[in-house]
Amino acid sequence: MTTLPQAPPRPLARGAVASPLTEPRWIRLVIIGISIAFLSVFIVLPLVVVFAQALASGVPAYFAALADPEALLAIRLTLITAAISVSLNLVFGVIMAWAIAKFEFTGKTLLISLVDLPFSISPVIAGLVFVLLFGMQGFFGAWLVAHNIPILYALPGIVLATIFVTFPFVVRELVPLMTQQGTQEEEAAISLGASGLKTFWRVTLPNIKWGLLYGVLLCNARAMGEFGAVSVVSGQVRGETNTMPLLVEILYNDYQFVASFAVASLLAFLAVVTLVAKVVLERQLAEGQQSSDN
């Protein structure tokens, strides 16, 4: 009846005999208009600005900024940090999800909220706690200095802070999925004589692979992009403890805007790739859920 038919995904359209089930056309147009304008101007434009600023002095300047030794070192450190922290969170995330999703025990709710805790804590506070532990005046600071073990202002500190802020990602994705899948398939495998580990590899893992990949993807995006926590523990030793987000800040504060936005554009590109992969994985997950429902 109009150029803007009302939403079909729910039975609304099917039984839409009376207009009281939706808003007048002009209200619909206003709401859609506000939404598109808000998303375009406020959410998309900041992403576009990154690339526009990065290319402001032309393509050669852009690639020169990225080929700078300092930029290459930052990229390397970011990749190392993400590789270590994501794999640790992957392994321990699966273990935690197994304990939480496959068993019923006292204190489970408390354990789930503790696992979620890093999400509700400021990244700066996440960095601060490691400074309090390992900093010069921290609880273990003197001992670490005496034994010449660098944690703060070095790779271990950066990795620890990154693990802290990305702690919940994998568990959070897996627990609802594994709880919903129940324990019947695993119980069948066990009763047929499969070992626990074999049951996990052959039965559980194929069932959770898309959810696991999804969690790892989000974990990785955050690990590579983390700024606040890493900034606090890194000490920003130039060329040594700068990850890409930290280099973005240093270059920006040096008024090297093109170089800063060039490094930022790599991170923005990572964000776009993550979003596209997320859409694809969500479709896979939805399909997997449908087939398990049938």
Place this chain on the structure above:
Amino acid sequence: MVKATRFRRQSSLPGFGLTLGISLMWLTLIVLIPLSALFVKTMELTPAQFLDIILSARTFNALKLSFGLSLAAAVTSLVMGLIVVWALVRYRFPGRRLFDAIVDIPFALPTAVAGISLTALFAPTGWLGAPLAGMGIKVAFTPLGIFVAMVFIGFPFVVRTVEPVLADLECELEEVAVSLGANRWQVIARVIFPTLLPAILTGFALAFARAVGEYGSVIFIAGNLPNISEIAPLLIVIRLAEFRYADAAAIAVAMLIVAFLVLFLINRLQRWAQFRAPEL
């Protein structure tokens, strides 16, 4: 064995003790011990010293700014989030699925990147900053800039928490209300809104908590003038750089206490809302 059966329900799956043990160890090492260091450090202060730090003008202003702006930003995120989620779930328009994916950009974009790009956008010479400056509105390097960054990072939380609930809402309920003579406004206010309220409150709480703790996307656009546009997380970083660890820890503890109090309040509200929501 007796104790074990009381502790957990019997299950024929193996690995409970092992995986729970490893989980607790990992959680303790990475999260619990570091967080307790924060409270142990704060315990070194007497209550009077703690209050002195928190109530000193600069710290108190930073906390006031952080919580005040976060609250305002969360309210704005809520309003914009509800408009967007309504359009995405209830209406059909070209590019709807693309716009739905776009909502996640603030989640995916690293905070430092968001920070410098929002600053470039809203600076007096920026694409949006220039026309706004022409109207006499200064955004970047003022508290308004902090607010803008907080809305940017908080708004997706509202959309993503309300979206599934709105999509699952039974339309029969709306049809019944209409057949009983309710008009559209009454249906929205009396049927749809109460059902969405728990999710709305969750989205609001998440947006608020994120805004309070946010650092990366705020510090570039903030201007960072003490007492005027200096947020609490930045003050923690400054105190750490001055090696005033106890001050930093005290500010962090104050932030956590207030944040958890607010979240607790929202949680109570949520229970009340759930209790009031129509049975589906």
